[in-house]
Amino acid sequence: MTETTTQTGRVIANYGAELILADPAGNYLKAAPLKKLGLIVCGDEVSFETVDSRQSVEQPIRVTAVQPRSSTLARTDRRKQAKAIAANVTQLIAVTAPKPPFDPLLIDRYSVASRHIGVELLVVINKTDLLDHDTEAAANSLEKIYSDIGYQVIRCSTEGNTGLQQLTKALESQVSILVGQSGVGKSSLLNRLLPDIDTKTGALSEISGLGKHTTTVTTWYDLPSGGAIIDSAGVRQFALDHLSEIDVQAGFKEISDLSMDCKFNDCKHVHEPECAVLEGLRNNAVARQRYDHFLAMRQKET
Numbered sequence: 001m002t003e004t005t006t007q008t009g010r011v012i013a014n015y016g017a018e019l020i021l022a023d024p025a026g027n028y029l030k031a032a033p034l035k036k037l038g039l040i041v042c043g044d045e046v047s048f049e050t051v052d053s054r055q056s057v058e059q060p061i062r063v064t065a066v067q068p069r070s071s072t073l074a075r076t077d078r079r080k081q082a083k084a085i086a087a088n089v090t091q092l093i094a095v096t097a098p099k100p101p102f103d104p105l106l107i108d109r110y111s112v113a114s115r116h117i118g119v120e121l122l123v124v125i126n127k128t129d130l131l132d133h134d135t136e137a138a139a140n141s142l143e144k145i146y147s148d149i150g151y152q153v154i155r156c157s158t159e160g161n162t163g164l165q166q167l168t169k170a171l172e173s174q175v176s177i178l179v180g181q182s183g184v185g186k187s188s189l190l191n192r193l194l195p196d197i198d199t200k201t202g203a204l205s206e207i208s209g210l211g212k213h214t215t216t217v218t219t220w221y222d223l224p225s226g227g228a229i230i231d232s233a234g235v236r237q238f239a240l241d242h243l244s245e246i247d248v249q250a251g252f253k254e255i256s257d258l259s260m261d262c263k264f265n266d267c268k269h270v271h272e273p274e275c276a277v278l279e280g281l282r283n284n285a286v287a288r289q290r291y292d293h294f295l296a297m298r299q300k301e302t
């Protein structure tokens with residue numbers, strides 16, 4: 001006699017052949033997806049079947065369906081196709097730091113991705129304890145560029161208490177994903193934001209059989225205040241080649257807004273007359289750095 005029960009759960013992490021799910025009570029379970037479901041990622045809501053079997057052989061838990069997503073964060077893979085990284089996020093947190101050096105192009109790539117999938121972007125300048133004369137000037141410039149466009153910028157340090165309260169507030173009722181280069185301090189921020197993180201990473205490393213000190217797999221953590229925070233492995237580049245020129249322009253909010261006032265509908269904003277974007281460059285409504293990144297991303301040069 002076997003009896004099958006179907007439940008819904010959240011995908012906490014995808015370890016390739018295996019998924020870790022959280023059931024409604026918050027227990028972590030190992031599960032295997034049906035092949036036909038395609039790529040299932042961290043943040044997906046799924047249906048899974050448990051088989052209550054009287055036989056001695058333990059049946060694996062099978063994921064049988066994926067619920068529609070509210071958003072999919074994706075990058076371009078080697079075959080030039082969009083590859084999902086996380087599902088159902090409501091906010092990207094682009095973390096940057098003076099060490100490894102600030103990477104504004106990467107932040108712009110995340111800003112384009114966030115607009116493309118219709119979620120918020122928050123910029124975190126971490127490791128403020130390491131700022132010196134030169135990097136302080138670079139941090140000020142970054143803060144001005146992104147806050148002028150309307151993005152919230154928070155300065156943090158996990159070595160002290162800088163910015164952590166502000167960041168906690170910004171996480172409320174959101175599903176946020178920490179993204180950025182390796183070593184900027186994403187996991188360190190997570191450690192400071194979640195009081196019971198050690199219990200959770202401990203439970204996860206036990207069930208996955210992997211160590212808990214390096215971020216190799218995108219992982220979901222529930223927040224005590226509601227919502228969740230996802231930690232992801234650092235990247236060197238975040239390819240968005242699957243986006244069209246139109247998508248890239250739409251991703252640069254200030255450029256996209258100004259382009260409405262260009263004389264020509266198909267203005268490329270390079271040397272056309274009466275171009276509102278070029279005018280914006282002249283009167284500093286568009287930052288030169290953002291414009292350069294816009295051109296480079298549109299040409300897929302980066």
Ligand SMILES: Nc1nc2c(ncn2[C@@H]2O[C@H](COP(=O)(O)OP(=O)(O)OP(=O)(O)O)[C@@H](O)[C@H]2O)c(=O)[nH]1
Nearest residue numbers: 127157158159182183184185186187188215233234
């Ligand atoms: N001085 C200083 N060091 C920090 C701060 N935050 C993190 N670090 C250090 O930076 C290093 C990298 O931190 P992680 O939190 O592992 O970085 P990560 O972004 O999660 O890196 P990946 O998992 O590889 O993507 C560690 O040695 C941390 O101790 C900070 O605010 N100030």
Ligand SMILES: [Mg+2]
Nearest residue numbers: 186187214215
């Ligand atoms: Mg990490």
Ligand SMILES: [Zn+2]
Nearest residue numbers: 262267269275
């Ligand atoms: Zn124009």
